[in-house]
Amino acid sequence: MTRPKSSLQEKIARLRATFVGQLPQRLETAQAQFQQLSLDSEQNRIALVELHRAFHSLKGTGDSFGFNELAVVAGEAEDYAQQLLDLPETQPLAQTALVNIEALIHQLIAQAQILIYTDLRNEHPAQVPFLDLETLPEEKTPQGPPLVYLCDDEPEAMRYLAYQLSCLGYRVHSFTEIQDFKQAVERQPPNAVIMDVQFPQGRTAGTDTLRELAEQIGRPLPAIVLSGKGDFEARLSAVKAGCSSYFLKPARPLEIAAALDLLVEKQLAEPLRILIVDDEPEVANYHALLLEEAGMQVQQISQPQQILEMLRQFMPDLVLVDYYMPHCNGEQLTAVIRQFPEFIGLPIVYLSSETNRRKQFSAMRAGVEGFITKPVVPEDLVQAVVLRAERMRTLRALMVKDSLTGLYNHTTTSELLEQALAQAKRQQTRLAMVMLDLDHFKKVNDTYGHLAGDQVLVALARVLKHRLRENDIIGRFGGEEFALVLKEVTPSVAEGLVNQLREDFSQLEFSAEQARFRVTFSAGISCYPGHQSAEGLRIAADQQLYEAKKRGRNTVLLEVRHDTGS
Numbered sequence: 206m207t208r209p210k211s212s213l214q215e216k217i218a219r220l221r222a223t224f225v226g227q228l229p230q231r232l233e234t235a236q237a238q239f240q241q242l243s244l245d246s247e248q249n250r251i252a253l254v255e256l257h258r259a260f261h262s263l264k265g266t267g268d269s270f271g272f273n274e275l276a277v278v279a280g281e282a283e284d285y286a287q288q289l290l291d292l293p294e295t296q297p298l299a300q301t302a303l304v305n306i307e308a309l310i311h312q313l314i315a316q317a318q319i320l321i322y323t324d325l326r327n328e329h330p331a332q333v334p335f336l337d338l339e340t341l342p343e344e345k346t347p348q349g350p351p352l353v354y355l356c357d358d359e360p361e362a363m364r365y366l367a368y369q370l371s372c373l374g375y376r377v378h379s380f381t382e383i384q385d386f387k388q389a390v391e392r393q394p395p396n397a398v399i400m401d402v403q404f405p406q407g408r409t410a411g412t413d414t415l416r417e418l419a420e421q422i423g424r425p426l427p428a429i430v431l432s433g434k435g436d437f438e439a440r441l442s443a444v445k446a447g448c449s450s451y452f453l454k455p456a457r458p459l460e461i462a463a464a465l466d467l468l469v470e471k472q473l474a475e476p477l478r479i480l481i482v483d484d485e486p487e488v489a490n491y492h493a494l495l496l497e498e499a500g501m502q503v504q505q506i507s508q509p510q511q512i513l514e515m516l517r518q519f520m521p522d523l524v525l526v527d528y529y530m531p532h533c534n535g536e537q538l539t540a541v542i543r544q545f546p547e548f549i550g551l552p553i554v555y556l557s558s559e560t561n562r563r564k565q566f567s568a569m570r571a572g573v574e575g576f577i578t579k580p581v582v583p584e585d586l587v588q589a590v591v592l593r594a595e596r597m598r599t600l601r602a603l604m605v606k607d608s609l610t611g612l613y614n615h616t617t618t619s620e621l622l623e624q625a626l627a628q629a630k631r632q633q634t635r636l637a638m639v640m641l642d643l644d645h646f647k648k649v650n651d652t653y654g655h656l657a658g659d660q661v662l663v664a665l666a667r668v669l670k671h672r673l674r675e676n677d678i679i680g681r682f683g684g685e686e687f688a689l690v691l692k693e694v695t696p697s698v699a700e701g702l703v704n705q706l707r708e709d710f711s712q713l714e715f716s717a718e719q720a721r722f723r724v725t726f727s728a729g730i731s732c733y734p735g736h737q738s739a740e741g742l743r744i745a746a747d748q749q750l751y752e753a754k755k756r757g758r759n760t761v762l763l764e765v766r767h768d769t770g771s
């Protein structure tokens with residue numbers, strides 16, 4: 206469950222040691238650049254720019270790793286170098302600034318000597334701004350249908366709910382004894398809990414148990430309450446146990462499933478993808494560590510020219526750019542990225558030790574989302590990145606997903622089918638295309654109302670999402686028509702799977718006003734390599750669907766092609 210604090214700290218300690226190990230080499234280079242300044246006035250400007258950059262980077266990295274004294278001295282040297290850079294090129298370099306820079310380089314060398322002989326492992330960890338791991342999200346539960354623990358001492362009443370939830374794609378384990386439930390949580394924490402309030406042990410024994418577990422684990426379990434009692438005391442006990450919703454019996458499975466979805470979707474969401482561009486690998490590693498520990502997926506590049514390929518390959522939700530890089534600064538890099546229409550909305554955040562507000566604003570003209578000042582406070586970095594990257598996710602989802610069901614829309618499904626087919630051809634794997642359509646859906650709308658119809662569409666989307674694998678493609682193709690692309694399956698496995706979905710979906714009970722009703726679907730399946738084009742696959746699956754409807758609906762038909770053996 207909670208990861209040990211030491212692992213992150215050990216990794217950071219290693220990065221600090223690498224930085225210290227490289228200090229003599231860096232300072233030697235700085236000294237050589239300084240000597241060029243006094244010898245050859247032609248080369249002055251180039252050497253000065255390099256020297257300024259070297260001090261700037263020592264300051265930023267020193268700060269990030271908690272070597273504050275070193276950072277302060279490097280910062281002073283950077284200021285003097287800036288003074289010299291601000292002089293007109295024709296003017297000789299100011300002697301005082303040169304003398305000061307030389308003295309500061311000697312101070313830096315002396316400090317580096319001390320650091321080299323300091324046992325960094327024994328230093329007080331507070332010197333580096335550590336992230337409080339207690340606030341980090343938990344690791345993802347292994348893949349598969351979401352696991353729900355249902356704890357209630359009235360097993361008969363719960364059987365129907367457990368069955369309906371399993372048809373909706375949840376794996377439900379039921380417990381009548383609180384003790385058994387507690388042991389199961391310790392063995393394998395579930396994705397969500399449905400808990401009754403009153404048990405023979407006490408009026409609020411169920412919610413009290415959740416509270417005890419929350420204290421033990423250090424965070425509340427994702428839970429909702431289903432109770433026969435709706436009094437204030439019972440409801441308050443649920444709030445204190447950190448439960449997100451409260452339902453009164455009799456249970457309405459679809460409403461409960463909607464509440465479970467909210468709990469589970471957050472946990473199963475793909476990690477945010479962050480790309481770091483920084484020419485200093487130790488700093489990039491440090492920031493990557495902080496973001497990875499907060500559950501994000503991070504890639505790093507040190508050469509700005511790698512950016513376009515990486516953007517296409519990794520599809521980041523946000524790019525974190527070191528502002529000062531040689532040959533191409535953050536502003537120039539942003540301008541290049543913004544030349545491509547597909548990256549116009551991509552959030553870019555600068556990381557820099559620049560504290561001058563005016564310079565920060567001017568640097569942001571290229572259209573970036575923010576400026577984070579080094580040394581970063583880990584929580585601030587994580588917060589700033591999460592907020593902006595999640596907004597990007599939401600915008601992307603609006604473009605590619607259907608708002609009612611959250612499945613891919615028609616255009617995206619078609620694009621993803623093309624990609625999946627190309628991949629299957631490259632890797633010589635199989636693929637199945639399924640066209641699926643609700644039966645007599647017009648009648649459902651006409652009889653029970655449009656809202657009830659929407660409820661059915663959402664329920665079918667939920668079944669598909671929970672039951673299919675993560676890399677399968679699930680799209681809403683039109684009103685009540687859905688398209689599935691199942692990867693690496695044989696035709697008969699695809700047929701068996703869709704038939705099982707059909708069977709489970711047909712068992713779901715929907716309600717509208719006082720009425721209860723069920724709905725079925727029909728499906729047609731075609732396969733690659735039997736068909737070689739996306740269009741061919743779609744038309745063939747559609748023909749099978751049409752035939753399934755003709756044969757009476759609630760039917761799945763697989764196209765059999767004798768020529769290819771599929």
Ligand SMILES: Nc1nc2c(ncn2[C@@H]2O[C@H](COP(=O)(O)OP(=O)(O)OP(=O)(O)O)[C@@H](O)[C@H]2O)c(=O)[nH]1
Pocket residue numbers: 609642643644645646647648650654655656657658659662683684685754758
């Ligand atoms: N509630 C709801 N209904 C929708 C939505 N999109 C399409 N529909 C309805 O889906 C129904 C489709 O009806 P038909 O194409 O006649 O098909 P059907 O009644 O399902 O009949 P068969 O497919 O032959 O079994 C229409 O009544 C549409 O209004 C939606 O987003 N929500």
